[in-house]
Amino acid sequence: GKSGYDHFMLKEIHEQPRALRQCLRGRVDELGAAVDIEDLGDLSPTGVQFVACGTSYHAALYGAQLYRRAGIPAQTFLASEYATAPPPIGDALVVGVTQSGETADTLSALREARHRGARTMAVTNTVGSTAARECDHALYIRAGPEIGVAASKTFASQLAALNLLALGTAPVDRPRETIAGLRDLPGQVQALLDDSRASAVAEQYQDAGAYFFVGRGHQYPVALEGALKMKEITYKHAEGFAAGELKHGPLALVTDDTPVFAVVVGDGEQARKTVGNVKEVEARDAPVVAVTDGRSDVERYADEVLEIPETHPEAAAVLANVQLQLVSYYTAKGLGRSIDKPRNLAKSVTVE
Numbered sequence: 256g257k258s259g260y261d262h263f264m265l266k267e268i269h270e271q272p273r274a275l276r277q278c279l280r281g282r283v284d285e286l287g288a289a290v291d292i293e294d295l296g297d298l299s300p301t302g303v304q305f306v307a308c309g310t311s312y313h314a315a316l317y318g319a320q321l322y323r324r325a326g327i328p329a330q331t332f333l334a335s336e337y338a339t340a341p342p343p344i345g346d347a348l349v350v351g352v353t354q355s356g357e358t359a360d361t362l363s364a365l366r367e368a369r370h371r372g373a374r375t376m377a378v379t380n381t382v383g384s385t386a387a388r389e390c391d392h393a394l395y396i397r398a399g400p401e402i403g404v405a406a407s408k409t410f411a412s413q414l415a416a417l418n419l420l421a422l423g424t425a426p427v428d429r430p431r432e433t434i435a436g437l438r439d440l441p442g443q444v445q446a447l448l449d450d451s452r453a454s455a456v457a458e459q460y461q462d463a464g465a466y467f468f469v470g471r472g473h474q475y476p477v478a479l480e481g482a483l484k485m486k487e488i489t490y491k492h493a494e495g496f497a498a499g500e501l502k503h504g505p506l507a508l509v510t511d512d513t514p515v516f517a518v519v520v521g522d523g524e525q526a527r528k529t530v531g532n533v534k535e536v537e538a539r540d541a542p543v544v545a546v547t548d549g550r551s552d553v554e555r556y557a558d559e560v561l562e563i564p565e566t567h568p569e570a571a572a573v574l575a576n577v578q579l580q581l582v583s584y585y586t587a588k589g590l591g592r593s594i595d596k597p598r599n600l601a602k603s604v605t606v607e
């Protein structure tokens with residue numbers, strides 16, 4: 256059952272601390288210096304291609320960033336577009352990110368990858384799923400069953416599992432810090448859930464005409480995911496952009512009726528540039544909701560702030576996403592939508 260929550264989605268959002276703990280359990284050594292994952296062996300790919308759909312595609316975009324930062328060429332493809340991908344070369348690994356392990360587009364891309372001679376891996380929540388059975392390797396995200404059609408906790412667990420995968424198979428810079436960031440996440444997500452202003456923000460903007468989400472670097476996939484969640488469960492127009500792309504077109508749509516959610520983490524170059532983009536939308540009178548750890552001066556240009564605890568940029572993506580999940584959830588609730596079973600959508604999409 257829903258354990259007292261109004262919807263499975265809210266229950267599953269609140270299950271994230273536990274899901275994240277399960278994902279890490281037994282996979283990090285005692286010193287917090289290395290990961291040790293069943294079934295990875297001594298895999299060290301010279302290149303990685305990710306294939307996935309929907310929310311899992313957003314997780315895969317993030318996964319490829321982790322590899323590229325470790326100096327390993329990595330690309331992400333929509334599974335349904337994999338036919339246009341270059342062939343995997345050398346010791347390439349093709350990773351299908353699929354919560355259900357049954358998504359037809361993803362299964363088909365993985366089969367194509369195998370046909371092209373690549374080694375394949377499923378990053379999945381479902382033991383014994385088709386993807387897990389057909390791939391050479393399976394990495395389980397261990398989020399537990401997800402009933403809500405809109406993915407929530409599985410996205411957080413995918414991000415954590417992809418960090419473990421990168422740590423276990425690539426020369427990730429400063430692994431101890433990344434591991435420490437992952438270990439802090441369950442407690443930080445809990446603190447955020449206990450003290451979020453997301454329902455007040457949702458109520459304030461629930462009648463808006465459209466919603467935009469922006470972020471850069473690790474926060475760009477979070478912006479895309481924030482928009483997808485908003486569309487799926489509120490039926491309202493929402494779009495996610497790389498923050499830098501706003502001025503290349505989407506800015507034409509920005510008005511006082513289009514709240515812009517900006518994810519700004521840290522106080523470095525990336526944050527400074529995103530704050531610059533935020534100033535541009537603020538100048539067009541758009542309401543700005545900053546999702547931030549408070550280290551930049553974005554709050555000066557924001558109408559509302561959704562705080563996240565300070566951590567590493569990779570881990571911050573999980574935290575920022577939780578705030579955006581809550582905003583979508585409470586917006587949909589305020590609008591009286593069918594949150595756990597949105598119209599036209601199915602939990603597992605088994606046709607191409």
Ligand code: F6R
Binds near residue numbers: 312353
């Ligand atoms: C969005 C959502 C879908 C799935 C997509 C892939 O909330 O749930 O976009 O992420 O259909 O599903 P899996 O991960 O099962 O391959």
